Amino acid sequence: AVLYVPCDAAALAVGADRVADTLAEELSARGVDAQIVRNGSRGMHWLEPLVEVETERGRIAYGPVTPADIAGLLDTGLLEGADHALCHGLTEEMPFLKRQTRLTFSRCGITDPLSLEHYEAHHGFLGLKRSLEMTPAEIVQEVTDSGLRGRGGAGFPTGIKWNTVLKAQGDQKYIVCNADEGDSGTFSDRMIMEGDPFVLIEGMAIAGIAVGATKGYIYTRSEYPHAIAILHDAIQIARKAGILGPSVMGSEHAFDMEVREGAGAYVCGEETSLLNSLEGKRGIVRAKPPLPAIEGLFGKPTVVNNVMSLASVPIIMDRGARFYRDYGVGYSHGTIPIQLTGNIKNSGLFETAFGLTLNELIYDIGGGTLSGRPVKAVQVGGPLGAYFPPSLFDTIFDYEAFVERNGMIGHAGIVVFDDTVDMLKQARFAMEFCAIESCGKCTPCRIGSVRGVEVLDRIARGDQPEQQVELLTDLCDTMKMGSLCALGGFAPYPVMSSLTHFPQDFHVKPLTDA
Numbered sequence: 001a002v003l004y005v006p007c008d009a010a011a012l013a014v015g016a017d018r019v020a021d022t023l024a025e026e027l028s029a030r031g032v033d034a035q036i037v038r039n040g041s042r043g044m045h046w047l048e049p050l051v052e053v054e055t056e057r058g059r060i061a062y063g064p065v066t067p068a069d070i071a072g073l074l075d076t077g078l079l080e081g082a083d084h085a086l087c088h089g090l091t092e093e094m095p096f097l098k099r100q101t102r103l104t105f106s107r108c109g110i111t112d113p114l115s116l117e118h119y120e121a122h123h124g125f126l127g128l129k130r131s132l133e134m135t136p137a138e139i140v141q142e143v144t145d146s147g148l149r150g151r152g153g154a155g156f157p158t159g160i161k162w163n164t165v166l167k168a169q170g171d172q173k174y175i176v177c178n179a180d181e182g183d184s185g186t187f188s189d190r191m192i193m194e195g196d197p198f199v200l201i202e203g204m205a206i207a208g209i210a211v212g213a214t215k216g217y218i219y220t221r222s223e224y225p226h227a228i229a230i231l232h233d234a235i236q237i238a239r240k241a242g243i244l245g246p247s248v249m250g251s252e253h254a255f256d257m258e259v260r261e262g263a264g265a266y267v268c269g270e271e272t273s274l275l276n277s278l279e280g281k282r283g284i285v286r287a288k289p290p291l292p293a294i295e296g297l298f299g300k301p302t303v304v305n306n307v308m309s310l311a312s313v314p315i316i317m318d319r320g321a322r323f324y325r326d327y328g329v330g331y332s333h334g335t336i337p338i339q340l341t342g343n344i345k346n347s348g349l350f351e352t353a354f355g356l357t358l359n360e361l362i363y364d365i366g367g368g369t370l371s372g373r374p375v376k377a378v379q380v381g382g383p384l385g386a387y388f389p390p391s392l393f394d395t396i397f398d399y400e401a402f403v404e405r406n407g408m409i410g411h412a413g414i415v416v417f418d419d420t421v422d423m424l425k426q427a428r429f430a431m432e433f434c435a436i437e438s439c440g441k442c443t444p445c446r447i448g449s450v451r452g453v454e455v456l457d458r459i460a461r462g463d464q465p466e467q468q469v470e471l472l473t474d475l476c477d478t479m480k481m482g483s484l485c486a487l488g489g490f491a492p493y494p495v496m497s498s499l500t501h502f503p504q505d506f507h508v509k510p511l512t513d514a
């Protein structure tokens with residue numbers, strides 16, 4: 001029999017290692033010859049540790065499993081996929097998975113993350129192989145035609161970025177993968193790095209061949225120790241197999257990469273700050289221009305892409321631009337791995353084509369709040385994303401639709417709050433977060449965020465709230481327009497959306513023109 005117990009950090013955090021150990025002990029005590037594969041996560045976090053067993057009918061899921069459940073599960077026929085209180089039937093038929101369109105995450109949770117054999121058996125390296133038969137310009141064109149946009153948050157067209165680097169002059173070019181994933185409520189980068197690292201390696205190799213870069217760096221945070229360990233191993237395996245190195249899969253292209261750890265500063269997820277940190281300097285933002293695409297790492301032309309953008313490239317190159325482009329709505333093509341967190345029943349990762357409404361995501365897929373209380377607000381796009389009230393839950397997941405409503409999808413994290421949340425406190429948190437994480441380079445952010453906290457504290461004390469709200473609005477405008485990077489520039493979004501949609505929490509009358 002083949003059993004699966006995830007090695008993803010979210011599963012480990014709730015005891016997956018102990019479950020795997022107990023399972024191994026029980027199986028050997030019963031003299032059963034079974035293999036335990038440590039797979040990535042399927043992304044149904046409320047069911048972790050999710051144990052699966054391979055049967056003739058397909059894989060059957062059980063969860064959440066604790067070590068104390070193992071003996072009972074084996075007694076009732078776990079190895080045959082027998083029914084049990086923890087059994088969810090065929091994994092692929094579970095509604096949360098069945099409703100998804102898994103392109104980027106097609107292998108995650110299915111394979112052993114470090115098995116090249118598994119990777120190749122599930123369409124691995126087909127995108128790279130096809131790329132090796134194309135010219136760099138053709139690869140860039142294919143990515144451009146796919147409509148893929150930067151999944152880190154800004155949504156800039158990936159192909160256009162690659163084209164700038166392809167055309168830039170430089171004796172050395174780099175591919176930098178932004179794996180800093182600082183947004184609250186997001187974990188898609190981590191999940192793919194832990195659950196399917198070869199897809200990121202393949203995506204980076206394709207990027208390297210496309211723009212003429214021979215060296216790649218994955219910049220991630222020290223809070224991701226499991227991802228770092230898996231990436232180190234995966235890179236070594238890929239090198240040994242001739243996927244990375246002086247001749248990528250026997251071609252004339254050279255490409256190699258390494259992993260670098262940051263110390264967890266939020267601003268190091270901003271691309272220029274990240275580049276400074278990668279160069280061993282303080283993580284402080286650089287003014288743009290020059291764009292990193294022209295003068296990036298060590299002053300050389302550099303592609304800086306988020307993990308999700310790079311991990312989406314192999315399937316685009318394998319199935320073609322048209323295949324990918326046909327998913328989605330408007331100018332948001334393809335799929336997006338949405339991360340549902342906070343006060344929500346079904347928390348986890350849901351990859352789907354753009355176009356679902358917040359209502360569908362929060363209620364139909366997420367199952368509403370975990371507390372059972374009414375939803376009061378959701379924050380989309382990290383700590384600097386806007387808060388949306390239920391009256392805006394008809395907004396569809398699409399870059400432009402969110403911008404139209406003064407929000408952003410960012411890295412696609414949705415954090416749900418029930419009616420016990422105090423939006424004034426959430427607004428204060430945003431300003432405080434900005435004050436703590438500010439790199440200090442520009443005044444609107446460095447000073448503005450501190451003043452913002454003070455103003456919000458005065459509102460909380462009931463000290464001339466109407467006047468303070470006016471001051472806050474003015475301050476937010478200054479930060480939005482005058483900040484050098486997105487940290488100071490976006491901090492006003494959670495603040496102003498809280499104030500606009502929940503004026504009662506600020507003890508003021510509704511704003512009319514905000």
Ligand code: NAI
Nearest residue numbers: 152153154156161164181182183269291292293410411486
């Ligand atoms: P941006 O709009 O300034 O730039 C987007 C990207 O396009 C950059 O890589 C930039 O260098 C590139 N670019 C622009 N014009 C180009 C051209 N002509 N040729 C080539 N490249 C070009 O946005 P920024 O500041 O990079 O990112 C802000 C976003 O980051 C926010 O929207 C937010 O959602 C997101 N974010 C994500 C986090 C995460 O954890 N993933 C954390 C914090 C923020």
Ligand code: SF4
Nearest residue numbers: 439441442445485488
């Ligand atoms: Fe630094 Fe804040 Fe200015 Fe960004 S907005 S450059 S984080 S001070």
